[in-house]
Amino acid sequence: MMKIEPIACELHDYIEIACMYGYLVKLTLTEHRSLEGKAIDVVTEQNKREFLVIDNGERQKVELSKIVEMETRTPGAKFQSIRFK
Template sequence: MNLHPISCEQHDYLEIACLYGYQVKLTLKDQQSIEGKALNIVTADKREFLVIDNDEKLSIELTQLAKMQVLTANAKFSAVIF
């Protein structure tokens, strides 16, 4: 388990994605790829998770993110590398 938190700037991009309900493609550090609508950031057991909806709600630990690409047209940004 990676205990290194993401930067505040990276966290801001996740919050923007949730605020606008962007469709995103997440690439995890294990190279797994997940697509869905960014919903929220939640904290549980002193860890933060991005909640996305891809026909079911999934919680992805923020420390597992490698890249987030925004699939929504005319978004405020296109990608973030973690």
């Protein structure tokens, strides 16, 4: 069974802020992929894996452990860019 690596609490706070204010974010993921969309919510599945839900025309779940960087695209956001790894 694969061990789930939770992200640091302070990083979790930034994700919560992005969701609370509905920021447009650009996520840089492992495997050099990136996604953009509006931060909607954080969900935890039964197996304790956590996901950020973004809306970019459709709702997508992004596993928090796969996020390398989150940049805000919303003017006047409370933060600009957060590195996770």
